[in-house]
Amino acid sequence: MIELHDVRKVFPARGRSGEVVAVDGVSLRVEAGEFAGVVGPSGSGKSTLVRLVNLLERPTSGSVTVDGQVLSDLPDDRVREARRSMGMVFQHFELLDSRTAAGNVEHPLELAGVGRAERRRRAAELLDLVDLGERAGAHPAQLSGGQKQRVAIARALAGRPKVLLCDEATSALDQASTTGVLDLLRRVRAELGLTVLLITHEMAVVKAVCDSAVLLDRGRVVDGGRLAEVLTREHSPLADALLPAPAADAGAGHGGALVRVTVTDRAPETVVLQTLVGELGLAVEVAGGSVETVAGGRYGRLLLRVTGDLGRLDGAVHRLRDDGVLVEQVHAGVAAGAGR
Numbered sequence: 458m459i460e461l462h463d464v465r466k467v468f469p470a471r472g473r474s475g476e477v478v479a480v481d482g483v484s485l486r487v488e489a490g491e492f493a494g495v496v497g498p499s500g501s502g503k504s505t506l507v508r509l510v511n512l513l514e515r516p517t518s519g520s521v522t523v524d525g526q527v528l529s530d531l532p533d534d535r536v537r538e539a540r541r542s543m544g545m546v547f548q549h550f551e552l553l554d555s556r557t558a559a560g561n562v563e564h565p566l567e568l569a570g571v572g573r574a575e576r577r578r579r580a581a582e583l584l585d586l587v588d589l590g591e592r593a594g595a596h597p598a599q600l601s602g603g604q605k606q607r608v609a610i611a612r613a614l615a616g617r618p619k620v621l622l623c624d625e626a627t628s629a630l631d632q633a634s635t636t637g638v639l640d641l642l643r644r645v646r647a648e649l650g651l652t653v654l655l656i657t658h659e660m661a662v663v664k665a666v667c668d669s670a671v672l673l674d675r676g677r678v679v680d681g682g683r684l685a686e687v688l689t690r691e692h693s694p695l696a697d698a699l700l701p702a703p704a705a706d707a708g709a710g711h712g713g714a715l716v717r718v719t720v721t722d723r724a725p726e727t728v729v730l731q732t733l734v735g736e737l738g739l740a741v742e743v744a745g746g747s748v749e750t751v752a753g754g755r756y757g758r759l760l761l762r763v764t765g766d767l768g769r770l771d772g773a774v775h776r777l778r779d780d781g782v783l784v785e786q787v788h789a790g791v792a793a794g795a796g797r
């Protein structure tokens with residue numbers, strides 16, 4: 458649905474000579490109906506990337522295809538037309554203060570030449586969809602941040618887009634409003650069959666709503682994929698950002714071997730404990746880590762301190778890998794049973 462091929466964006470540097478390569482050869486594919494995230498540190502090119510998708514920025518080179526149309530080949534007037542099939546939600550809402558909630562939702566329809574009666578009907582329907590039907594007559598100053606963002610989402614949906622682009626849509630909101638807005642985005646995605654591309658610097662947002670994500674660094678994609686796959690991949694910088702691996706020193710100084718395991722719904726910690734404790738008679742203590750819900754599944758990274766007959770540990774590690782558990786031996790420990 459959204460496809461970027463080897464996209465580069467070079468800007469003249471602000472206030473000095475030279476150039477800034479904001480996006481440096483990015484290729485990306487987001488399937489229809491997918492909820493995709495773009496994460497990365499400040500200045501890594503996230504905002505530029507999202508603006509390249511709806512051609513608010515033209516790529517210096519490379520192609521941008523949305524819904525089968527190569528937008529980067531189109532002249533400006535055709536780009537403006539194509540942009541109507543994409544809604545956009547911003548960090549600071551960008552609502553018109555002088556207009557009511559309904560007036561803001563009607564605004565893009567007005568610009569598109571939709572008649573008054575139809576605009577009103579559609580705005581009322583959209584405000585109901587975002588649970589703000591009762592506040593249609595309120596001005597932005599009378600709404601909370603979360604409510605303003607709901608109005609902005611209703612406005613973004615006014616033109617019946619197929620794609621919704623969200624640029625730090627929850628970064629200006631408190632925790633409760635963030636949860637509400639993310640629930641809403643997930644619901645409208647499902648109800649309207651939207652494809653969503655969301656950029657954020659908050660990993661919790663990605664974990665709550667995204668099916669897939671890419672990690673940008675200095676304009677390049679350094680990692681990415683479906684979260685279910687990324688989280689069980691070895692040496693993945695994106696997995697490390699989503700679920701930081703527990704530090705090895707969390708279990709240092711207590712003897713025994715240290716083992717880092719990644720557990721999932723398919724290979725939960727019960728499988729690990731059954732093998733290590735139940736079958737091999739080792740003692741296991743959780744020295745660090747956490748288990749969380751990500752992309753609707755349960756994932757965890759745990760640091761285990763294993764004591765007992767450590768001569769059996771190598772075999773156990775192989776067994777666990779065969780059972781689909783990602784296992785890494787951080788510190789071998791002293792095999793108490795060795796030589797016996």
Ligand SMILES: Nc1ncnc2c1ncn2[C@@H]1O[C@H](COP(=O)(O)OP(=O)(O)OP(=O)(O)O)[C@@H](O)[C@H]1O
Nearest residue numbers: 468469470471477479498499500501502503504505
């Ligand atoms: N119009 C522009 N002119 C010159 N440089 C720009 C322009 N837009 C972005 N840049 C530069 O491109 C790089 C990427 O910026 P961008 O805003 O896309 O990053 P970001 O990951 O969204 O950062 P943040 O999270 O801080 O918003 C930065 O070095 C930025 O200064």
